[in-house]
Amino acid sequence: MHPVLLVFLYGTVTALATGLGALPFLFFRRLSPLVVALANALAGGLMLGASFGLIVKGTDYGSWQTLAGGALGVVFILATQRALAGRELDVGAARGADARQMVLMVIVMTAHSFSEGVAVGVSFGGGATLAAIITIAIAVHNIPEGLAISAVLRPRGVSVARCAGWSVFSSLPQPAMAVPAFLFVEAFRPALPYGIGFAAGAMIFMVLVELLPEAYEDAPKPIVALLVSLTLVGMVLFQQYL
Amino acid sequence: MVLLYSSIAAGVSAVGVLPLLRHDRIPVVAIGWANALASGLMLGAAFLLLSASLDYEAWIGGVGAVLGIVYVWFTHAAAGTEELDLNRLDERADVYGYKVLLVNTLHSAPEGVAIGGAALVSLPFGIFVALAMAVHNIPEATALSAILRSRGVRLDNAAGLAVMTNVTQVLLAVVTYAVVSAAPGALPWALGFAVGSLIYLVLAELLPESYREAGHTTIAVLTTLAMGAVVLLGDLAR
Numbered sequence: 299m300h301p302v303l304l305v306f307l308y309g310t311v312t313a314l315a316t317g318l319g320a321l322p323f324l325f326f327r328r329l330s331p332l333v334v335a336l337a338n339a340l341a342g343g344l345m346l347g348a349s350f351g352l353i354v355k356g357t358d359y360g361s362w363q364t365l366a367g368g369a370l371g372v373v374f375i376l377a378t379q380r381a382l383a384g385r386e387l388d389v390g391a392a393r394g395a396d397a398r399q400m401v402l403m404v405i406v407m408t409a410h411s412f413s414e415g416v417a418v419g420v421s422f423g424g425g426a427t428l429a430a431i432i433t434i435a436i437a438v439h440n441i442p443e444g445l446a447i448s449a450v451l452r453p454r455g456v457s458v459a460r461c462a463g464w465s466v467f468s469s470l471p472q473p474a475m476a477v478p479a480f481l482f483v484e485a486f487r488p489a490l491p492y493g494i495g496f497a498a499g500a501m502i503f504m505v506l507v508e509l510l511p512e513a514y515e516d517a518p519k520p521i522v523a524l525l526v527s528l529t530l531v532g533m534v535l536f537q538q539y540l
Numbered sequence: 541m542v543l544l545y546s547s548i549a550a551g552v553s554a555v556g557v558l559p560l561l562r563h564d565r566i567p568v569v570a571i572g573w574a575n576a577l578a579s580g581l582m583l584g585a586a587f588l589l590l591s592a593s594l595d596y597e598a599w600i601g602g603v604g605a606v607l608g609i610v611y612v613w614f615t616h617a618a619a620g621t622e623e624l625d626l627n628r629l630d631e632r633a634d635v636y637g638y639k640v641l642l643v644n645t646l647h648s649a650p651e652g653v654a655i656g657g658a659a660l661v662s663l664p665f666g667i668f669v670a671l672a673m674a675v676h677n678i679p680e681a682t683a684l685s686a687i688l689r690s691r692g693v694r695l696d697n698a699a700g701l702a703v704m705t706n707v708t709q710v711l712l713a714v715v716t717y718a719v720v721s722a723a724p725g726a727l728p729w730a731l732g733f734a735v736g737s738l739i740y741l742v743l744a745e746l747l748p749e750s751y752r753e754a755g756h757t758t759i760a761v762l763t764t765l766a767m768g769a770v771v772l773l774g775d776l777a778r
Contacts, residue, residue: 506760523744
């Protein structure tokens with residue numbers, strides 16, 4: 299198979315894996331404010347853990363560039379929030395704050411996939427022999443990201459099938475970016491720390507500005523803190539070993 | 541060296557009392573900001589320790605982190621302080637003042653482990669983490685002494701108490717350093733423990749109140765800024 303096609307195919311597999319993250323929500327029926335709060339905490343822990351992992355990688359390429367990317371990520375979320383604040387949003391049955399949060403979540407996770415796609419492409423370019431292993435690693439690592447998205451969408455009334463759909467959607471930039479990054483490794487490599495920093499900054503900020511405050515409102519502090527911190531540690535270990 | 545730097549970190553907390561010289565009552569928003577900065581500094585330090593612990597077997601750091609989380613959760617539960625609101629200037633009950641002091645004392649222990657562990661990774665790294673903790677102790681002392689002041693404690697006594705709550709930090713920094721230099725295999729465990737307990741502290745103590753006192757956006761911006769600064773500087777120090 300042509301290598302470009304192969305990279306694209308692998309990228310697509312990793313995107314589809316994200317949809318698997320919606321599956322645990324098949325087993326959730328009652329969606330009380332407490333469940334929403336706990337799901338927020340879960341998503342927060344997953345995203346913070348993922349960001350920690352990203353920053354470790356980013357600082358290998360360049361600390362300043364990663365920080366600059368991170369600042370951009372924060373500004374990006376602030377700008378998106380501002381843009382959304384002026385509109386009446388109706389997403390399915392949800393409106394107001396719920397709708398804004400869902401849109402923001404999908405935008406953040408989709409934006410962060412761009413830099414992941416570049417990372418896939420660049421690592422393929424660095425020696426195609428490990429391609430299959432890298433793909434499996436990224437596909438597996440996408441599952442908790444789908445879980446994070448579904449944890450925000452599902453308690454707000456989105457069906458499991460649609461949660462899976464939006465999870466896959468959020469990962470589509472991966473194959474789309476992996477191919478050009480693979481073809482033009484030398485051009486993309488310097489951009490990588492900025493992209494990684496952007497993804498981490500945007501996710502951390504999203505957790506701090508949207509997910510955590512809401513979790514604290516409807517669930518006891520120690521429970522939120524336990525859930526977020528244990529999920530964070532779990533996510534870091536997960537990424538280390540898979 | 542560890543003794544010196546962790547003592548500096550503890551002593552610096554007296555500086556946190558200074559704003560109270562000028563103002564009789566600190567606006568509650570400012571305490572929210574101070575806690576947000578402290579959160580960012582601690583998260584940044586936790587990240588640096590985490591990335592240092594990944595040089596060893598990752599699972600050891602992970603188990604250490606879970607132990608750290610459980611430790612802080614358990615001390616809160618045992619002390620009956622898990623739902624304690626740390627910034628209530630208007631709370632009058634006697635027991636509240638003691639509980640705040642107790643929490644601040646317990647809370648310094650993981651910070652000490654962080655300094656001791658970091659010093660064993662490399663001396664500049666240890667100094668840097670000690671500095672980050674010192675900077676974090678200032679707003680912590682401001683919040684603490686504002687509470688003590690509002691309860692009629694004299695300013696110099698408030699400063700003394702603020703420093704005293706950080707003595708556990710010095711003690712544990714030195715103990716961690718001594719124990720881990722004797723048994724180097726314990727280093728990833730100590731690092732993991734510090735990571736888990738610092739993150740749990742931020743999530744259980746510092747952030748929840750800050751959100752109530754200042755806007756979500758302000759808190760999130762301050763926390764991310766402080767975290768970014770610590771990560772960048774710490775990365776250069778390693």
